[in-house]
Amino acid sequence: MTSIMPVFNGAAYIGAAIESLCQQTRPPVQIVVVDDGSTDDSAARALAAGKELVTLIRQPNRGYHAARNAGLAAAQGDVIHYFDADDIAPPHALEAMIGALSANPGWDAVFGCWRNFWIDALAAERDADANRHLVGVQRGLVLMAALFRRTLLDRMPPFPESGGWAEGPLWTAELVRSGANLGRIGDVVLERRIHHDNDSRKKTLDGLIDLAFKLRKASRASTTKTDGAANS
Template sequence: MRQTGIRAVSKQDGVQNVDSLSPSKLKWDSASQPSAPGPVSVIVPVRNGEAFIGATIDSILAQGDVVGEIVVVDDGSTDDSAAVALAAGDPRIRIVRTTGLGLPAARNCGVRASSGAWLYFLDADDLVQPGALARLLEAAESAPQAGLVYGDYDRIHADGTPFGRRKFFMRFRRKPTGDVLESLVRKNCMVVGTQIVSRSVYDACGGFEESLKNLEDWHFWCRVAARSEFLFVPDLYVMSYRVHHTSMMHTRLLPFEAIEPAIEIVYGDPAIARRLDADRRARYRRSTEAAMMSYLASVAIRLGTYREGLRMILRSIRRDPAHSPRAVAQFAGAFVGL
């Protein structure tokens, strides 16, 4: 991991240059700290996100005093992302400037610059729904054994209008809760921005794996699940996921080979392996690979690359025939906006 070229910026002093500041030693002047921090530290990585980050920051501030600080990690932007974030004028907003560390390292850097008991990660083009963090915290207080508390999400267009029909159909679905490791390793059920994570659990897991270019979030959720229970809050839509032309997952189709490194790391992770015997790991890995292929098939349909979608769904069925009913349902759902 590269750990140089970081600068601290605060609303109070504009841009403060700090030469060769390592993320592990990153500290803030007392004048930059909120006077009465709430329990949630919000971490927002951004790179050239000036078009949407203003609305993202507004949605966070609307959560009220449960938010103690908003750490925006500007990872090498060449636009005015930082200035737009600071324009909200709230002293809880602080900026860390990094030099192209990548998304997982940027999130980790933001955590090191924060102090809240709970961590909330939000991408710079998404929106957190009104009152969502307070409801997650309330649920967390009722389940002290849960190190991660989460809800669901919907999709929006670039202009903020609803995208697809996911919210309508997902109201009939309940996601896993409690000990979710076996479910989660087989199929990722979360996206970034739908959960709060206990800082103590984050620290025990060591943060996001910085060598991964894809699915680093899924690997992190699996590591959390190996150590702690999850709590799903039904009927809570925490976040609106924005679909737009600069969104990587909605403008190009990743080959399966691009996500294989994450599968290797998940199934080779000692904390996860200790929870699963060799037979289950082998069976679950086939299920995981089939689920990832069916997900890529549904993305292909949303992108209009129907031939590639058909090729990928057939590959999924061949990899794990037992998964085929769910794979076909997901594939069909992509045609109706799920």
């Protein structure tokens, strides 16, 4: 099992994120940290926290999705875990998911639950009303709350590297459309730290608008392709 962790100027958070993986009851055998052009000491803190488990890749700043693609290329495991440098994995997270995959050999991936918590008082105050629904245990297809068989990812297209925040959910939508067998468990496998530096939080509104347009475009393309096949 390999965990893939992109980071850009995440020195304040990455140490705790990696420690949470190392302290798992079933830790990964490899943590691929992709330093996406950080100007702080993210890489040094990652190496200090992960020691022999960390494989460090450095690249110019190209975005999180490009970093995830680079991480997958360097991954040695046959099960892949995507993780953000500012999140925390509860101690039994990976054991719960790998156990579910082992018990269900027909599953291509397994998704667990997650919860958010604020570590910045100003961010908590700012988001208290708009994101009240985010408090507590959440369920859904969240990339960082999942394990993927490598065989599935090898069949999937890479993460689009030209777009922004919306490309992640768009990739997940493509995963669902692919017909992959996706399992779910009720365990909380991810704790998302919400703070003023969260890149995806800053871009959520623009990202959702962008995502809506891209999903509509993809739906129209799929409909056109289906109609064309029916008329041929």
